Amino acid sequence: MTELDHRTAGAVEPALARTAWRTAEPIHGMIYFVPEAHQRYAALGLRDRMGYFASRAAAFGPVGAETVIATFFNFNPALVRAAIPAAWRIAAPDDILRTRLEAADAALRRACGPDLLASAEMTEAAGLARRAAESASEHPEGRPLFAATSALPWPDEPHLVLWHALTLLREFRGDGHVAALLLTGRSGIEALVMHAATGRVPAEVLRRTRGWSTAEWDTAVDLLRSDGLLEAGDEPALTETGRAQRQWVEDRTDLVAAPAYAVLGDAGCTRLVELAGRISHAVAEAGLLNVSKVI
Template identity: 55%
Template sequence: MSTLSPATARLTYRALEPVHGMIYFSPHGPQVYRELGITDPRMMYFASRSAAFGPVPAEVTIATFFNFNPAAVRAVLPAAWNLAAPSDILHARLAAADRSLRQAWGADVDGPEVREAATLARQAAERACERAHGRPLFAAHAALPWPAEPHLVLWHAQTLLREFRGDGHVALLLTEGLSGLEALITHAATGEIPPEVLRISRSWTEQDWAQGVAALRDRNWLADRDLTLSTHGAARRAAIETRTDELSTHPYEAIGPDGCDRLRKLASTLTIRIMDADLAFPPMLSQRYRDTVR
């Protein structure tokens, strides 16, 4: 039984998420990947995030990323490994994180707040390594060496915490009988993110989406007309989110409630500076992050 509130784990994770999440939007990412000969944005994403596995076939990425159209993954993997070795892609990704955080934090990139946040986040991430079983995407990243510089330690720690939480979430979606596409549709039906954002960003066609909606409606996950959850669907989706929080508490037990509070306080300044650093966050996502740390 965890001694840490699941809500505390969720809030602490969300407060630091921009430290990791900026890597998918920062202009420094495309710059370093192009130097390796990778010019397709989809290839940049799938190759950089799955490079920790090594030169895997597309099916490994399809399985672990879960909610992307398999055709989009197969279009760029394993072709990416013919352009650059996974180790080189990982090195480029870390370089992009370095440049991005230096841009955001300037002279404070090696300051006491970053150092303290890195220490706390690393303690949590190292605790997560005790429970890597059944979490393949987390385990692959956990096997990578820790960076030396504090700001990159913080970035790597949040990467591990993100993938730890994500793997647990995917397991719960599967136990509810949801496919990757159906999981996206139920997310859209909560009203948190516009459906078109999720559909397009995960490369699903309008026909795919419509078929998924129809299947979920047949199983009473969705209301009869609008893209909203039915009472049944809302209860099941809420149960998934609650259990995701519960499965995510273990890492943060390493620092306890006081450490989590301190980490969120440090994050409130660091993440706002990331939002203000012109790292190309979509406005809607930037606002969500800002609301989280207020």
């Protein structure tokens, strides 16, 4: 590590911070899939993708589409413009934020049940995650979506404290990820194609949920091939150069996310992994991560 790397990462190894984030992420990420969210957004009058874009962007207030396009990064701008700013004429940002929290509450209650919700483990996990999220708030520079979300009030119940803390940590990491991607010079759709080429998420899921046409996707594939980042073939795979670039992005993302977790130290991060792993398992077992229901 360079001197800059040490100053950026803090007291926790980036790999451990990444493990803590990845283990806990389902507890937050389920909000994009669960019927509790779909139904509540629809009750507000938000149609199609409005609920997704408006619920994440509502912390900004009633911003225009360009702010959402910039901060969400890899969505087709036309998809965003179909939802924003029309969503604000249907429901106020504060109402959407309240609805989102109500949806998270209902979904987590369904997944965890009363015993896990009331457990000492839930309270401990919430406390650890909140410490990390509040530490992250000391580093808002260059993180617009995180900074806006960090200004929202904290809920009271432990499972919602945990959910909100993990929301903050997701956006903290996400803003850093966008910064790393910008340094590669790749566009949003090109970054998605490279992600698909890792084989971790099906290309069709990424293309469809981000609103890109097959023709637009194929054009991005051709460009990445011409730049030497993708192999030829029906199912594009990363070249050695592509893998190196992708790894560089992931390493820098880990590095700039790590300061949030430094306050926990290795022991606290390890404990968060243990506790959040149990709760994330309950979320998965309850079917809250059904990607066919992407908002």
